[in-house]
Amino acid sequence: MGWLASVLYPVGRYLTPLPETGPTGPVNLTRGEIGKLEQDGFVIVPVVGKRVLVLEDSEGDIRALSARCTHEGCTVQYVADDSLIWCACHNAKFDLEGGVISGPPPKPLPRFYGERRDDGSVVINVVEQA
Amino acid sequence: MSNDTKSPLLSWLDERYQVSPLIEFLRHKEVPIGAHSMAWYFLGGATLFFFMVQIVTGVLLLMYYQPGEATSWESLRYIMTKVPFGWLVRSFHCWSAHLMIICLVAHMFSTMLLKAYRPPRELTWVTGYVLFAVALGFGFSGYLLPWNELSYFATVVGTDSVKSVPVVGNWLLEVMRGGPDVTINTLYRFFALHVIILPLACFALVGIHLLFIQRQGMAAPVGECHAPRGMKFFPSFAVRDLLLWLACLFLLVALSTVAPYGPNIPGMEWELGSKANPLAPAYPGIKPEWYFLWIYQLLKEFPPHLLGLEGPQLCLLLVSVLMGAWAAVPWMDRQARRNQPSPGFSDFGFAAILFISYLTLKAWDIGAVGNDVDAPASVASVARTCAWWELGLGGAIIAIRYTVYEHRWFLFSGAALLHAGLHGLAGIGYLAAGLVAMLPVVAGVVMIYRAQSRGEETAGA
Structure with missing residues (x-):
């Protein structure tokens, strides 16, 4: 038993990926990302190993939410015409606060901090908001 | 095989590796x-x-x-x-x-x-x-x-x-x-x-x-x-x-x-x-390989929460139970263990085919109307069309089994067809229809089990 544990433990540890590293504080979107945000109304950016959906709603406010659908992990998108967030994999719909409108997701999308500053830059912070 | 009739190559191999018993076998x-x-x-x-x-x-x-x-x-x-x-x-x-x-x-x-x-x-x-x-x-x-x-x-x-x-x-x-x-x-x-x-x-x-x-x-x-x-x-x-x-x-x-x-x-x-x-959003129509489609569709049929669990968790649990039961069939089928016909398990096999085929047909969106396959009208149309296909397929299988193979046990496959009919034609939710279809199966299995137990007691007396 001890022999088995001494073999399996290092193998298990070896296979377990190391935690993602990167800036944990607020992150500025790049010029390209801001361009895409303005063109499509939303952009998906990687922050500390997370896919983050940054969108500009009809009132011009910046919102940041997890881009990972809480059902099966597909990447969601912002549908500006219907003012909702949609996951194409299983037709899940979320409101702009992340709440589930319809479809099979069991949880809302986690929300993050997002803001457009006076100088035009967009800053997001992946510390989850209540 | 005598050494006289062996080819030189075979004799050479046999001298070294004793392959004769294998050839005899x-x-x-x-x-x-x-x-x-x-x-x-x-x-x-x-x-x-x-x-x-x-x-x-x-x-x-x-x-x-x-x-x-x-x-x-x-x-x-x-x-x-x-x-x-x-x-x-x-x-x-x-x-x-x-x-x-x-x-x-x-x-x-x-x-x-x-x-x-x-x-x-x-x-x-x-x-x-x-x-x-x-x-x-x-x-x-x-x-x-x-x-x-x-x-x-x-x-x-x-x-x-x-x-x-x-x-x-x-x-x-x-x-x-x-x-x-x-x-x-x-x-x-x-x-x-x-x-x-x-x-x-x-x-x-x-x-x-x-x-x-x-x-x-x-x-x-x-x-x-x-x-x-x-x-x-x-x-x-x-x-x-x-x-x-x-x-x-x-x-x-x-x-x-x-x-x-x-x-x-x-x-x-x-x-x-x-x-x-x-970093690109998913697009509609993403589907796994055809042999995973039934699980993909089953995931869609589960609500976000049920029985205190999340829908995907419950779905995975159901799939695991079904797969576990499939693996354990040789031990569960007691009649076959006695080398006797076990029509219930044959029917269970046919029901599994029908259960998987209905979900697969639905995953293919057969009968969808318009471009939005997830619109309620389209979803209902898919369920209805697939139910007709399923009833046709299941009816043909049952007819062949009844006439050609003289099968008389249709409880499980009947339940699979009832499930498809209730969901697709009567418009009942997939899981609710499944629950209703399971009721006659449970009642039927209990009745058969009791009848068998009585028969064994009588034979013992």
């Missing part, structure tokens, strides 16, 4: 001919043939394929557009993978319906079951290797289900993906799985499976301990097997040249498409 080996068609005995061989094609074409693809963020998709495009006959090698690899799974599924169901799992062949069933799981693993891990949009999102959805495993789900998910999300690290792990780990496991399991079959022979029909007639394995059966392999090769060549990118059926197409972009 093969000389006397027979395949039983009984109440059912012999066609079922060839499905395992056809599966093995397609597996060998997989190995050969897989090795050829490895000569050019380079796993990596900037090379996976590019090297595959190079194979398909620049390498002479590269498109054909890939087409062979993909077609033979699908044909292997088709043969494997048919082989498994024929084993189930002919009760070839009964003692002493329980472990042959178990090794076959594990081989089936390994084959699905091959399909799943190979799907990601082109690193295109479809394979990326199919892997995202497929691996995400693992988090529903109690206690170790999230750890398992990270180990599988090489991180919290599907990235190029996932591809590296799947590559290792696809070209090293699974082939090694497969070789070992195929070896054990074949060893069991050679030691125990093929199963005689139920009720016959020893088949009244037999066919010599060498040369009669082996020649037929080789002819079938030749036919499989012709079929493979025809399909690979006529439709090199698949038959364009969802879950059975392998156009290279666009390169995967983890």
Whole structure:
């Protein structure tokens, strides 16, 4: 038993990926990302190993939410015409606060901090908001 | 065999390796001919043939394929557009993978319906079951290797289900993906799985499976301990097997040249498409391979929460219970263990076919109206159209079983048809319809069990 544990433990540890590293504080979107945000109304950016959906709603406010659908992990998108967030994999719909409108997701999308500053830059912070 | 009649080569080998007993064994080996068609005995061989094609074409693809963020998709495009006959090698690899799974599924169901799992062949069933799981693993891990949009999102959805495993789900998910999300690290792990780990496991399991079959022979029909007639394995059966392999090769060549990118059926197409972009949103119509479609559809049928669990968790639990029950059939089927017909388990096999086929038909969106297949009107139309298909298919199977095979046990398959009818035609929710359809099954099984118990008591008295 001890022999088995001494073999399996290092193998298990070896296979377990190391935690993602990167800036944990607020992150500025790049010029390209801001361009895409303005063109499509939303952009998906990687922050500390997370896919983050940054969108500009009809009132011009910046919102940041997890881009990972809480059902099966597909990447969601912002549908500006219907003012909702949609996951194409299983037709899940979320409101702009992340709440589930319809479809099979069991949880809302986690929300993050997002803001457009006076100088035009967009800053997001992946510390989850209540 | 006397030394006089042996060829010099055989004598030379026999002196060194004592191969005579093996030759004697093969000389006397027979395949039983009984109440059912012999066609079922060839499905395992056809599966093995397609597996060998997989190995050969897989090795050829490895000569050019380079796993990596900037090379996976590019090297595959190079194979398909620049390498002479590269498109054909890939087409062979993909077609033979699908044909292997088709043969494997048919082989498994024929084993189930002919009760070839009964003692002493329980472990042959178990090794076959594990081989089936390994084959699905091959399909799943190979799907990601082109690193295109479809394979990326199919892997995202497929691996995400693992988090529903109690206690170790999230750890398992990270180990599988090489991180919290599907990235190029996932591809590296799947590559290792696809070209090293699974082939090694497969070789070992195929070896054990074949060893069991050679030691125990093929199963005689139920009720016959020893088949009244037999066919010599060498040369009669082996020649037929080789002819079938030749036919499989012709079929493979025809399909690979006529439709090199698949038959364009969802879950059975392998156009290279666009390169995967983890930061692009998923698009409609992403579906896994056809043999996973029933699970994909079942995931859609579950509400977000039910019985205190999340929908995907409950769905995974149901699938695990069903798969566990399937693996344990040789021990559950007590009548077959006594070499008696067990019509209930035959019907259970047919019901499994109907259950999976209804979900698969729905996943193909047969009968969808308009472009939005997820609109309520379209969803209802799909359920209705598929229910009619299902009732037609199930009705035909029952009619054949009743008239040709004189089956009289239709409780499970009847419930599967009632389920489809209640959901598709009466508009009841999928799970609620399933629950209603299960009620007569439970009542019927209890009644039959009681009647059998009374019969045994009377016989005992």
